[in-house]
Amino acid sequence: MRGVATNKPPTGPYRGVGRPVSTFVAERLMDMGAKALGIDPLEIRRRNLVRADEFPYRIASGIIWDRTGFVECLEAAVQAGEYEELRKQQSAARAEGRYSASASPPMPS
Numbered sequence: 001m002r003g004v005a006t007n008k009p010p011t012g013p014y015r016g017v018g019r020p021v022s023t024f025v026a027e028r029l030m031d032m033g034a035k036a037l038g039i040d041p042l043e044i045r046r047r048n049l050v051r052a053d054e055f056p057y058r059i060a061s062g063i064i065w066d067r068t069g070f071v072e073c074l075e076a077a078v079q080a081g082e083y084e085e086l087r088k089q090q091s092a093a094r095a096e097g098r099y100s101a102s103a104s105p106p107m108p109s
Helices: 019-037 041-048 070-080 083-095
Strands: none
Touching: 019 041, 041 070, 070 083
């Protein structure tokens, strides 16, 4: 076992009360916006990320971000998840009637 003391603990969507819900809502709104605009959900996310040349960046609450890797993180997830292949499979399933674009995802048990 190894213990480490740091002033920069990891954070994520499950690190606080209300964060999972607010993260879900934000992501769902991005998907709905993409659908309304007729663009891929990945594209709307790419268009709305803070880019490296925009740092330091002041968010609405006044906090200033000095640097982060939003674009790099998204692109790594796209590659790891084989996004293009996933979208092709999703489209094929919809064409076969196995997946409805308007259907809600099943609730976890």
